[in-house]
Amino acid sequence: xxxxxxxxxxxxxxxxxxxxxxxxxxxxxxxxxxxxxxxxxxxxxxxxxxxxxxxxxxxxxxxxxxxxxxxxxxxxxxxxxxxxxxxxxxxxxxxxxxxxxxxxxxxxxxxxxxxxxxxxxxxxxxxxxxxxxxxxxxxxxxxxxxxxxxxxxxxxxxxxxxxxxxxxxxxxxxxxxxxxxxxxxxxxxxxxxxxxxxxxxxxxxxxxxxxxxxxxxxxxxxxxxxxxxxxxxxxxxxxxxxxxxxxxxxxxxxxxxxxxxxxxxxxxxxxxxxxxxxxxxxxxxxxxxxxxxxxxxxxxxxxxxxxxxxxxxxxxxxxxxxxxxxxxxxxxxxxxxxxxxxxxxxxxxxxxxxxxxxxxxxxxxxxxxxxxxxxxxxxxxxxxxxxxxxxxxxxxxxxxxxxxxxxxxxxxxxxxxx
Amino acid sequence: xxxxxxxxxxxxxxxxxxxxxxxxxxxxxxxxxxxxxxxxxxxxxxxxxxxxxxxxxxxxxxxxxxxxxxxxxxxxxxxxxxxxxxxxxxxxxxxxxxxxxxxxxxxxxxxxxxxxxxxxxxxxxxxxxxxxxxxxxxxxxxxxxxxxxxxxxxxxxxxxxxxxxxxxxxxxxxxxxxxxxxxxxxxxxxxxxxxxxxxxxxxxxxxxxxxxxxxxxxxxxxxxxxxxxxxxxxxxxxxxxxxxxxxxxxxxxxxxxxxxxxxxxxxxxxxxxxxxxxxxxxxxxxxxxxxxxxxxxxxxxxxxxx
Numbered sequence: 001x002x003x004x005x006x007x008x009x010x011x012x013x014x015x016x017x018x019x020x021x022x023x024x025x026x027x028x029x030x031x032x033x034x035x036x037x038x039x040x041x042x043x044x045x046x047x048x049x050x051x052x053x054x055x056x057x058x059x060x061x062x063x064x065x066x067x068x069x070x071x072x073x074x075x076x077x078x079x080x081x082x083x084x085x086x087x088x089x090x091x092x093x094x095x096x097x098x099x100x101x102x103x104x105x106x107x108x109x110x111x112x113x114x115x116x117x118x119x120x121x122x123x124x125x126x127x128x129x130x131x132x133x134x135x136x137x138x139x140x141x142x143x144x145x146x147x148x149x150x151x152x153x154x155x156x157x158x159x160x161x162x163x164x165x166x167x168x169x170x171x172x173x174x175x176x177x178x179x180x181x182x183x184x185x186x187x188x189x190x191x192x193x194x195x196x197x198x199x200x201x202x203x204x205x206x207x208x209x210x211x212x213x214x215x216x217x218x219x220x221x222x223x224x225x226x227x228x229x230x231x232x233x234x235x236x237x238x239x240x241x242x243x244x245x246x247x248x249x250x251x252x253x254x255x256x257x258x259x260x261x262x263x264x265x266x267x268x269x270x271x272x273x274x275x276x277x278x279x280x281x282x283x284x285x286x287x288x289x290x291x292x293x294x295x296x297x298x299x300x301x302x303x304x305x306x307x308x309x310x311x312x313x314x315x316x317x318x319x320x321x322x323x324x325x326x327x328x329x330x331x332x333x334x335x336x337x338x339x340x341x342x343x344x345x346x347x348x349x350x351x352x353x354x355x356x357x358x359x360x361x362x363x364x365x366x367x368x369x370x371x372x373x374x375x376x377x378x379x380x381x382x383x384x385x386x387x388x389x390x391x392x393x394x395x396x397x398x399x400x401x402x403x404x405x406x407x408x409x410x411x412x413x414x415x416x417x418x
Numbered sequence: 419x420x421x422x423x424x425x426x427x428x429x430x431x432x433x434x435x436x437x438x439x440x441x442x443x444x445x446x447x448x449x450x451x452x453x454x455x456x457x458x459x460x461x462x463x464x465x466x467x468x469x470x471x472x473x474x475x476x477x478x479x480x481x482x483x484x485x486x487x488x489x490x491x492x493x494x495x496x497x498x499x500x501x502x503x504x505x506x507x508x509x510x511x512x513x514x515x516x517x518x519x520x521x522x523x524x525x526x527x528x529x530x531x532x533x534x535x536x537x538x539x540x541x542x543x544x545x546x547x548x549x550x551x552x553x554x555x556x557x558x559x560x561x562x563x564x565x566x567x568x569x570x571x572x573x574x575x576x577x578x579x580x581x582x583x584x585x586x587x588x589x590x591x592x593x594x595x596x597x598x599x600x601x602x603x604x605x606x607x608x609x610x611x612x613x614x615x616x617x618x619x620x621x622x623x624x625x626x627x628x629x630x631x632x633x634x635x636x637x638x639x640x641x642x643x644x645x646x647x648x649x650x651x652x653x654x655x656x657x658x659x660x661x662x663x664x665x666x667x668x669x670x671x672x673x674x675x676x677x678x679x680x681x682x683x684x685x686x687x688x689x690x691x692x693x694x695x696x697x698x699x700x701x702x703x704x705x706x707x708x709x710x711x712x713x714x715x716x717x718x719x720x721x722x723x724x
Binding site: 019021026027031250252256262381386389390397 | 558559562563564565566567568569570571573575580650654657658661664680684691695698699702703
């Protein structure tokens with residue numbers, strides 16, 4: 001038992017690592033430049049760089065001492081008079097200018113610094129050193145003091161050559177990956193670019209309304225599905241069974257979007273049975289809960305029916321019936337208890353999504369839950385919020401799965417002995 | 419399994435529910451091909467296709483049968499058979515747009531399957547056949563992807579890749595292979611120690627040959643069932659994502675149409691919404707029926723027990 005528990009707990013380490021890696025890849029590696037995704041292709045280099053700095057996208061991806069900067073456009077070339085075409089003046093820090101000289105002799109770099117407080121200018125000369133290959137490659141380190149910007153950089157002896165600029169990071173692991181992981185460890189999920197508030201606070205506010213919506217849906221849906229499943233199993237193959245099965249296939253085939261729109265239109269607008277929109281009183285939750293239950297009911301009934309029918313065929317049921325126990329008693333005391341194991345597994349898989357809420361129901365009925373928050377975030381390309389909800393959803397899934405497995409070990413002796 | 423000598427198609431055709439589903443899916447397939455032709459031809463000729471042709475004078479026309487007998491003055495200049503399913507807010511033909519929606523739905527169903535099925539089948543076969551460390555890696559991949567919060571993850575992929583069909587294909591395709599992989603893996607494990615596999619091993623065939631020539635044909639029915647199960651769910655997801663405005667752009671996908679129609683629904687323009695809903699419902703329903711029938715015929719272990 002202890003061994004099983006330990007192994008099971010150890011198993012979540014690689015999966016959690018996988019989840020974090022996948023999220024990191026999706027949000028940091030795939031988009032290339034999140035700033036361009038959010039601000040658009042026509043944003044100025046300076047606003048892109050400000051965005052990058054604010055959300056930590058200006059760091060190297062995995063690790064490294066130098067981070068690429070937008071101060072120089074890709075493929076920038078030194079002008080004939082030696083001017084480096086800066087997109088915006090680089091601020092305080094250590095910068096490295098690298099390039100390849102067109103001529104053989106030494107390269108001199110001249111930096112015009114402007115102190116922002118006093119406004120005075122100063123020119124510094126930096127010697128470029130030959131690169132590792134001792135060829136025409138050269139690099140120059142420019143240190144810009146606090147409170148100053150490099151207004152202009154000129155390079156002598158390398159006109160017409162390509163040049164790149166990079167910023168020195170604080171340390172080797174000052175990277176996006178470690179920034180992301182460290183933030184998660186500290187519980188700091190970053191700042192929402194749309195709302196301008198910490199993501200953690202936004203999510204905390206959304207959890208309550210989401211739970212108020214999803215918990216009744218889950219409980220109501222499960223109870224109804226189990227009852228219908230039992231009923232089907234009791235009159236297996238009969239008219240009731242077949243009609244319930246047919247109706248649940250019908251329910252299953254109605255698109256979720258249609259459930260929400262038609263439910264709101266018919267029940268709330270036409271028949272005026274429910275309030276249409278808002279989150280003020282429990283009656284506002286009634287219609288979304290009904291729609292949520294109805295949209296999942298078909299699938300749930302079919303699952304419960306199959307799980308219960310699986311048990312009905314087992315020999316112990318025949319034995320119990322042969323002993324003269326009533327059908328009701330066998331169904332409720334014996335079959336139901338055993339078929340609850342797969343049903344609980346099935347239900348437990350949807351527990352993590354209780355927290356992340358329902359995307360469409362919440363936004364259509366004006367419930368300020370996490371589903372609403374995430375949908376708005378997707379629309380406004382608010383990467384930090386979407387990333388946070390995805391990560392939290394995935395981690396919750398791991399946790400709930402672990403709990404479910406541990407509870408089997410506790411409930412079902414066969415698992416313990418394995 | 420009744421009638422072991424009959425092919426799957428014949429056995430399906432013999433079932434009443436499956437026959438109807440096959441007919442409906444066939445009609446949809448024809449509509450999808452027709453829609454594709456219309457799309458290609460109008461793009462080739464560089465003119466606005468019928469489903470995108472805006473006619474400001476013919477806005478909000480009800481379906482054709484409702485216009486009959488109302489006299490000319492109400493609907494001047496519209497022939498009795500034009501706009502059989504009515505027109506939308508820009509005077510576009512709803513029927514033509516619904517057919518284009520079929521085209522998009524089939525694109526999504528097929529292309530996401532082309533991403534998800536090979537991925538799931540190959541990983542499932544490898545994990546099930548080799549076991550050990552390979553299996554652990556496959557299980558790890560499955561567990562990782564399965565823990566991602568479904569729809570939101572697809573939305574995130576679509577957001578990162580950019581709006582349009584490509585994001586949708588990748589989003590749906592790369593998140594839904596896990597079910598395929600798990601089923602194929604379980605089935606491969608059943609076959610791994612069978613006599614015919616051992617015989618092939620004794621004959622010295624390579625692993626690749628045993629896996630793909632001997633075992634794979636025996637687990638292909640799982641792939642067929644998975645395809646029929648994930649096709650309708652891919653279509654439903656596409657409707658959802660396009661409805662949110664993140665999926666299809668500029669083409670009349672069902673989701674886009676529903677989003678267009680939902681505001682006018684409150685003003686009594688019910689036809690666009692209704693016909694799109696019915697179109698989605700009939701397609702998804704017949705695929706669900708077909709999946710049930712296929713499962714009953716091909717995989718007695720998974721039988722729903724009807």
